[in-house]
Amino acid sequence: MKKILLTVLLACFILSGCQNKNEEPGVVARVNGKPIYLTQLEYKYDLSHEGNGEFVPSVAQVREEYGQILGDLIVQELVSQELEQRNIPVSAKELKDAENEVRSDYPDDSFEQILIEEYIDINQWRSQLKYQLVMNKFYHDVLRPEIKIDYKVAENYYRTHLSDFYMPAGFRFVMVKGLSKDLVLKGVKLYREGFSPAEISAKLREVSVREIWIRSGQIPAGWKALVDPLEVGEATSVITQKNEFLCLILKESKKATLLTPLQAYPAVEKVLLEKMLEEKFEAWLKDKIATSEIKISKELLPEKENNDHKNSPIEAAKAQ
Known part of the structure; x- marks a missing residue:
């Protein structure tokens, strides 16, 4: 996944131009015109540092982490748009059912109380929950039906990884x-x-x-x-x-026993399926980036990229 996010970010850097002076406040990126807000980045950043109250990161560290989080949000937005185009978006009912399932683990109103204590905005939490459902649905309903595991591939994997199926x-x-x-x-x-x-x-x-x-x-x-x-x-x-x-x-x-091919098949299938899903997703993402317009705020570009942009002849001419 890190390789995929790096691909996205590099594409963003190429597509990014000067920040539009008329841009809506708080927008840090646009994916085919749809905005991604600074509040979304801040929410995920705060979650990743929950419990690290004494940790004071450098500006470079914050910039790097924000870049990684933004890459994640861009991928999620591209996937969400793909489901919309296929007319299989995550429905309000699916989102509500997922929320109720989470809430069922907490008695009475303790769920809201925990959110308050952790300074978590309920709307941001719901947005993140929806994105999780989006990614799961994309893998299950879009990518999985396209994958067929040939028995010869499974057999070859079994024979070249026999040690994995040796039960001591x-x-x-x-x-x-x-x-x-x-x-x-x-x-x-x-x-x-x-x-x-x-x-x-x-x-x-x-x-x-x-x-x-x-x-x-x-x-x-x-x-x-x-x-x-x-x-x-x-x-x-x-x-x-x-x-x-x-x-x-x-x-x-x-x-000590060696699982037979039949006994080992569920494990073989799981490994191959995960690998093939990841490859399918990466191929889809590269194609999607090539046909999408992705722009990000110059403030989130890496320092060198940002400086190069500021010092370019075009920018120097504009400044005059």
Whole structure:
């Protein structure tokens, strides 16, 4: 993505001219005539530095970060316009549903309260949420249908990346841990009776039950003698460890295996799909930039670019 944003910014620098004296205040860029405002840059910049109250960046750092953020906003605007042209824009209902889903994680009016405490403008937040939906929709509805993963490509990837599909030998244990030996034994008894880890923790509040995976050769020295003789379903005696006690129940013992092509296909497909989507997006973006008018404020150009522009013969003539 950094490579893509750099492409966008370079294109912007080429297309940028003198700032129009009649330009609307607060506009830092235009994408096919549509404005991008300084408030949008400031919002994303503030979010990226949330919690860094003592950090005081240099002017050069701020300029660089604003340039990166602007590149991101330009890409989002181009994608948004593409969806509009295809008559599949993010609808008001889709935006509202997404907002309600976020709000559902917060009780009562705590969502608004958090925004107030973090000095986040609700309209800016909604705008950013919409752009996230825009990007997701573009990838899912526009780029994804154009991609077909040939089985020969998938098979070739599998064969050239076999080490990625090698599953090492290891053991899966249920670990029952508590503050006393008796509590641990009670926890083991409840587990064998079919109680879930959550139910056991509810009954025995000082006992935790969870699954752990340990590769062969990585079992702690203090456990090895107790674990080696276990058959699936058997448990170790209670192990004393610092100020706590634990018991291990062997749930699964796996030998080292190499996933078959069929077993590995979901993982192969995911890797190839991500790569192909990125390539598709980059190709689309380059074509879109070539046919779009993108202008940015000269104040956001890199220092050298800005100085070259000021010192150009044309600018010198205009100044006279």
